[in-house]
Amino acid sequence: MTTAASPSRVEIDYTGSERLTMNMGPQHPSAHGVFRAILTLEGEQVVGVDAVIGYLHRCHEKLAETLTYAQYPSIASKTDYVAAMTSEFAYVRAAEMIGKIEVPKRAQYLRVIAAELQRVASHLLWLGTWCLDMGGALGGGATIFLYCIRERELVLDLFESLVGARLLYGFYQVGGVRYDLPPGWPEKCRETVDLIDRRIDEYQRMLEENPFFLVRTQGVGVISRELAQEVGISGPLVRGSGVNFDLRRTDPYSSYEDFDFRVPVETGGDCYARYRVRMVEFRESLQIVRQALDRLPEGPVSSRPGLKSVAQVRIPKGEAYARVEGARGEVGCYLIADGSAKPYRMKWRGASFSNLAVLPHIIPGHKVADVVAIMGSVDPVFGEVDR
Amino acid sequence: MAEWVYPLIAPFIVLNAILGIVTYVTLLERKFAARMQSRIGPYRVGPHGLLQPIADAIKLMMKEDVVPTAADRPVYILAPVVFLIPCMLIFATIPFAPGLGVADLNIGILFFLAVSAMEIVGLFMAGWGSNNKYALLSAMRAVNQVISYDLPFIFAALVPVLLAGSLRLSDIAAAQAGLWFVFYPVIGQLAFVAFIVSTVAAENRAPFDILEAESELVAGFRVEYSGMKFAIIQLGEYAHVIGASFLGALLFLGAWAGPGPEWMGPIWFLLKAMFVFLVVTWVRWSFVRIRVDQILALSWKALLPATLVLLVGTAVVVVWRTPGV
Amino acid sequence: MSDVQTAADVRALRDAAPRAPTDVRVIIRAILGAMRITLRNLFRKPVTVHYPDKERAYPDRYRGLLALVYEKDTGEEACIGCRLCEYVCPPAVIKVEMLKSEKRNYAKTFTLELYACEFCELCVQVCPTDAIVMMKSFDLSTTDRRELLLDKDKLHAIGTQFEQSWATGNKLRDMQGPPKMARAEHGGSTEAAKGGETAGA
Numbered sequence: 001m002t003t004a005a006s007p008s009r010v011e012i013d014y015t016g017s018e019r020l021t022m023n024m025g026p027q028h029p030s031a032h033g034v035f036r037a038i039l040t041l042e043g044e045q046v047v048g049v050d051a052v053i054g055y056l057h058r059c060h061e062k063l064a065e066t067l068t069y070a071q072y073p074s075i076a077s078k079t080d081y082v083a084a085m086t087s088e089f090a091y092v093r094a095a096e097m098i099g100k101i102e103v104p105k106r107a108q109y110l111r112v113i114a115a116e117l118q119r120v121a122s123h124l125l126w127l128g129t130w131c132l133d134m135g136g137a138l139g140g141g142a143t144i145f146l147y148c149i150r151e152r153e154l155v156l157d158l159f160e161s162l163v164g165a166r167l168l169y170g171f172y173q174v175g176g177v178r179y180d181l182p183p184g185w186p187e188k189c190r191e192t193v194d195l196i197d198r199r200i201d202e203y204q205r206m207l208e209e210n211p212f213f214l215v216r217t218q219g220v221g222v223i224s225r226e227l228a229q230e231v232g233i234s235g236p237l238v239r240g241s242g243v244n245f246d247l248r249r250t251d252p253y254s255s256y257e258d259f260d261f262r263v264p265v266e267t268g269g270d271c272y273a274r275y276r277v278r279m280v281e282f283r284e285s286l287q288i289v290r291q292a293l294d295r296l297p298e299g300p301v302s303s304r305p306g307l308k309s310v311a312q313v314r315i316p317k318g319e320a321y322a323r324v325e326g327a328r329g330e331v332g333c334y335l336i337a338d339g340s341a342k343p344y345r346m347k348w349r350g351a352s353f354s355n356l357a358v359l360p361h362i363i364p365g366h367k368v369a370d371v372v373a374i375m376g377s378v379d380p381v382f383g384e385v386d387r
Numbered sequence: 388m389a390e391w392v393y394p395l396i397a398p399f400i401v402l403n404a405i406l407g408i409v410t411y412v413t414l415l416e417r418k419f420a421a422r423m424q425s426r427i428g429p430y431r432v433g434p435h436g437l438l439q440p441i442a443d444a445i446k447l448m449m450k451e452d453v454v455p456t457a458a459d460r461p462v463y464i465l466a467p468v469v470f471l472i473p474c475m476l477i478f479a480t481i482p483f484a485p486g487l488g489v490a491d492l493n494i495g496i497l498f499f500l501a502v503s504a505m506e507i508v509g510l511f512m513a514g515w516g517s518n519n520k521y522a523l524l525s526a527m528r529a530v531n532q533v534i535s536y537d538l539p540f541i542f543a544a545l546v547p548v549l550l551a552g553s554l555r556l557s558d559i560a561a562a563q564a565g566l567w568f569v570f571y572p573v574i575g576q577l578a579f580v581a582f583i584v585s586t587v588a589a590e591n592r593a594p595f596d597i598l599e600a601e602s603e604l605v606a607g608f609r610v611e612y613s614g615m616k617f618a619i620i621q622l623g624e625y626a627h628v629i630g631a632s633f634l635g636a637l638l639f640l641g642a643w644a645g646p647g648p649e650w651m652g653p654i655w656f657l658l659k660a661m662f663v664f665l666v667v668t669w670v671r672w673s674f675v676r677i678r679v680d681q682i683l684a685l686s687w688k689a690l691l692p693a694t695l696v697l698l699v700g701t702a703v704v705v706v707w708r709t710p711g712v
Numbered sequence: 713m714s715d716v717q718t719a720a721d722v723r724a725l726r727d728a729a730p731r732a733p734t735d736v737r738v739i740i741r742a743i744l745g746a747m748r749i750t751l752r753n754l755f756r757k758p759v760t761v762h763y764p765d766k767e768r769a770y771p772d773r774y775r776g777l778l779a780l781v782y783e784k785d786t787g788e789e790a791c792i793g794c795r796l797c798e799y800v801c802p803p804a805v806i807k808v809e810m811l812k813s814e815k816r817n818y819a820k821t822f823t824l825e826l827y828a829c830e831f832c833e834l835c836v837q838v839c840p841t842d843a844i845v846m847m848k849s850f851d852l853s854t855t856d857r858r859e860l861l862l863d864k865d866k867l868h869a870i871g872t873q874f875e876q877s878w879a880t881g882n883k884l885r886d887m888q889g890p891p892k893m894a895r896a897e898h899g900g901s902t903e904a905a906k907g908g909e910t911a912g913a
Contacts (some may be wrong), residue, residue: 053475131675134675134676135594135674135675135676142424143420143423143424143673144674144675146424146425146426147424147425150425206673210675211674212594212674212675212677213674214675215677215678215681216675216677216678342474367678367680369678369679370678
């Protein structure tokens, strides 16, 4: 399909029905970021989708070549800015894999706590913006959005007392983490986790039996199991289509094997199945946080001394690909180190970038109003897509 | 007082009162919705946001009035007015107290229902005159939706008419002196629920507001309007909601019946209308919206047959309970 | 269209998807349930903080504005102009010139472009004398970006104006890293590849 179509061109195909090319432009009412989808419509139905990305490209991979291993983790948050902790995780893990750097047990547990709390915060934002897309800025969607943001603020408050920042952290460093728990943090964390657990009950009650919600999400955006395995999507999208694949189970890292949690898998493949997967992931993440807090070992938070100079961390020659289970799927970082303080090459595997590849397969055949529901359930973050 | 004074003054007072109520009802809705979302609504403009509607009105008046070059000018410019007039006219037949109304027609409710359906003309003129494909499509859908839900609206509104035995609105209000129609066993409650649902849908309020926000990813039939014309369309929509709330309070909640002296009657009426309005708002802020085809399916397949059956059932009950017919 | 996902697969999945309940009782119960939750929230206290009339309590480690401080005992400027912060800053917003003196060095000029700063706290972390710190406030809004190009005087002024946050260079470095005893055993090595241990990360 041509990507240079102007919005006013009209094609009439051999069946006589008129085809309309409509631009779902980089500026959206549905707040997912800068994404341009050129939809080809036949009446009310979408028959083709062309995705245009790149509006948020900020040269992260080149930037990584100019910044040292000590400087880049703070910048790595900016790829998936909604789930910043998991982005930093991949980079730092890659460096540690090449340098064979051991991470102390306490640091591993802290990393897990941060990653899981971040997953909760990211899913809260997902739920809020998805309902906002489906319900409108004035209406029931906005109500659920504000409830989710209210709970997300609690998680961000926790991070603020741990790290000092609310959105982009710089918590991870090569060899461990940068901050230890301040006094009183575990109790506050437990309280917050319990409160969020109760509030998620409320959201489920508001949505799950609601016929309006069900009728918008069931049977919409179906990804079959074969498609899920072929196209390279990951995260809640594959788990909603019956593929039991979670990196925390299949390729455990950072002591995930110590924790007892369920990996939710649904076979429906539609938006409702993905919704259910993420709702269960909420609770499992909260369980992991509770277990980690209970069993948190004492010890240093980093195996390397504190940062004294910018070129302190040197990684010997080698290459590695480290992947973590982010909130959106597999976030991977491929690093080639050459013995100096800066990497030779770094490549991000963005979860949302690969997830977007499924759109031309599942959107055609639906109505325009379903496009927003599908986009919301795919949950892209364009920092990860465009890097 | 001369004969001609009252018919001049009363509409003037009523129109201004409606404008005032409509402006402040927007503030009421915003604060109510905000409290449901764990936040405070407008707070800074005036004490507790009481001057916010005035600020909004001044802002809208000062905005640039953009007319698309290819728009059909007469149709485009007249559309908001044609939309507003029926929405204001429906207040003509509502009696605010026994004997206190602009025109207490003996076909009062018929007038109300007929005139309130005429706003469709203004709506469609807005969509057509904008010369915008998406505005037109959305206006067509809006007309479709309003017409589909006007029928259940009429049938639900006819249940109190049958129970009271008259089309005159003050008679219906007077007939509720003993028992408000909403408390009438089974029939009253069902009719009230059907009335609320049809009101919500006939005015394009959520969850049936596929046209108000992001319809086809643009803003519906009002997309090309700005400034005062937009304000007039908003005014018309809210006036319609308030009018339907007043009608609901009159038909089901006993209008001015309430404890206290007689001059409290209009105040009770206002409070009951606000209650109906708040129920409509509560519904609006609780649900995501459904697609157009699902909205229409709900009306034709579910609501219309149900209200029809309800109406026939009411007729049966009325005949059965009236002695010697 | 898709070769992998056949139309038959999709149709099968769509038909197998659970349908919305059509039982009226279920629908009504669900609708009333949702409305009850919004009603419950109506009576909860709003979470709004009336900023700027009231401010919320910022945590100890809050990363706010940057500032230069004076030494506690002597009252002299703590900054020795070593430029470590300039080298570590990822967006390179700090520029320092050193002024050599007999007992110790100073910073002749110290510019920090606050409008480009990322607030990542790396400069605080590397500072050997705890000279540059972050404050528990971010309140420096202005309509002119040039006012955010902070020079040494402005940075010292910010240091006295707001409350300082907990993190300083030495505290952060003590928090990280193995305890001092273990470091002495390893001889303070900063190289990678300790022994033959595989990465446990």
